[in-house]
Amino acid sequence: MSYIKTLMERRQNVWEQTKQLLDTAEARGGDQASLTAEEEATYQRLNTELDAIDARAKELHEAEQRTKDADEAFRALLDRSAEQKPSGPEGNTALRSFLTGETRSYEIRPEGRVDFRTLTKGSATAGGNTVQTTFYNRLMEYLIESSGLMSAGPTVLTTTSGEPIEIPIVTGLSSGALVPEGGQIPTSEPAFGKRTLGAYKYGATMKVSTELLTDTAVDLEGFLARQAGRALGNTFGAAAITGTGTNQPAGLVTSATAGVTGATGAVGVPTADNLIDLFYSVIAPYRNSSNAAWLAKDSTMAAIRKLKDDNGQYLWQPSLVAGTPETLLGKPVYTDPNIAGTGLGAKSVLFGDISTYYVRMAGGVRFERSDDFDFDHDLVTFRALLRADGVLADQTGAVKYFAGGAS
Template sequence: MSQVLELREKRAKAWGAAKAFLDTKRTDKGFVSAEDAATYEKMENDVMNLGKEIDRLERQAVIDAELAKATSIPITNKPNGSVDGETKQGRASDAYKRAFWDSMRKKNFYDVQNALTIGTDSEGGYLVPDEYEKKLMEALEDEVFFRNLATVIHTSGGDRKIPIVTSKGSAQWIDENGQFPDSDDAFGQTSIGAYKLATMIKVSDELLNDSVFNVETYISKEFGRRIGTKEEEAFFVGDGTGKPTGLFHETNGADTGVTAATTAITFDDVMDLYYSLRVPYRNKASWLLNDSTVKAIRKLKDGNGNYIWQPSVREGEPDRILNRPYRTSIFVPEIAAGNRVMAFGDYSYYWIADRQGRSFKRLNELFATTGQVGFLASERVDGKLILSEAIKTLDIKGTKTGA
């Protein structure tokens, strides 16, 4: 039995013991003493720490599997030819990849102009090679789990118009030889564009000239970390001004499914949110919430006295609320008056538009006095919920602090 599976079973037993302890220590009025509450908090923290250790071991397993891959493959094709006999063209070619990274490493590298002409953009930078762009996307997806839930499309330029059915026609009962009813679908449209997200990375001359230092890996991971964090924030709470519109935003975000009367979320609130979503969306739905909200929900029970939060005991499966998986993010608002604190729905109806062509630009002189070289990295992306009824939120009644 793997260590991860053992920890999952240990966590499930610890959670069961914590629930049983809380049940036995409640008074007739439903309260627990301060001493018992402290003991329960410690038991609950042990469950959470086990969950974090499981996450760490799963990440280690992914890294071990990656490092265990073969570093080379046998040559079975003719020299200078691909496996299928076709030569890669444009930004996917080996020549362009070599030229791109030579230009990133060296200040005056003039032998690459012919190759890099393919990737020159209007801002004077060079478009990232195709293979490396996939590496960047992998880094972004690792930082931003929401990309794996949403629908990602690629645009070549300008706004993209998306047709939407705003209302559907219906059938009617008619008499023999009666007139067929005229009932057409109504269509609308929304547009999705591209906002620019940028960052600057500085690398010392020594590292660039050090053949041991893998500048490609460093820039990939650092770009993914910085861009990924800002993407996730915008996809959740962005206001649509100079950035994508987040699904938790009051305008053009998800529909309100339930409004809680107080900041103490109840089982009924969670159940009402669950059933506020129509069945076709509910079949693929999952929860989105903050860690602090998960902690509050851990103590809720259904009508049969069963806790609605259930730990996963199988590898690769997330923990669940009302038997549906959930994901957490620090950018989902915490429980407070006026906040939208929880979402439930099918997030494939949130579309992320990548304007293909992430670009790097090397700055040779700006940081020369400090022995560093700057790299400008940018992408153009937009995000928008295409069908608001596909996701419902739990809102807390009241006015936001400072609003």
């Protein structure tokens, strides 16, 4: 624990150095972005160090979680042994049989109802300690980790099969009116559309040496879960952000509402006022939701770290607790590589209630293997398949974007 404390103290120190550097540039009479070449190099170095400390803290948090999961697994095995229960072809036994070629296919499904928000590698108090680590859960953790949108907490619908399902899309809100005594109450109904959620197929292949498969000392389940989860997460994550909705998911950026447009010719980088305006362009019920969050590209967040409000306070605040996201104007920040970077006309920052974006996942993740595909290299090929779709269910302004001004 002392090392973790030292790490977090170092993080706070680096952040203070970063603020001092920006304050010095501002004191010269320029804005926070007018750094000298030397100061810019120092700023980039400090940002890199912040990211490295974040990555190390995340590794420590994950290692602690794996230790807890392993302890729980050993306790379960000991309990099973004490009860003298026979070990049938279930769980990891069935998976290992599939991986080593004894069986030809293996379908991984969640056990019961799955709350995908608890599968993120966030704080233990958010549910991490209560989720049993299975191959399916580990795979989904890596899928979520690879997508900023999935980490931010969309609503996930799981179905056993892939037939089309229809959900209502809110396109307009109902309104009330002042009614005099004895007067007629006017009728006002919300406007609805309808969107069909399908099950588009995403796949990835992985090649594994025979030596790795037969080495029982290797965490084979963890290795394949990581490779498959990240491959599927990267592929579906891109569609969930920028998909057109035609023969692919309707991406969050595609369906979001315009919130703020930057000044003309301002190279597309949002100002502090732009972000504050974007924050308040989202109405209170969505803005105050526990699911409200920011989404942007890493490079965009690097620029946003420099911004202050009118009181000289930085909008961006670092997290001092391992496993919890940074905050911007008090709301968590998630980065997603599929969102456009800053630029003229680019939709580079999203804010709103991310739970209004619906992700549909049909069935489990299907794994299949081939011993013949790369026979001459003595490699076994695994194929992972996922069927999913997505759409923003509330299009009345639950999620809005900042776009860079015109040239």
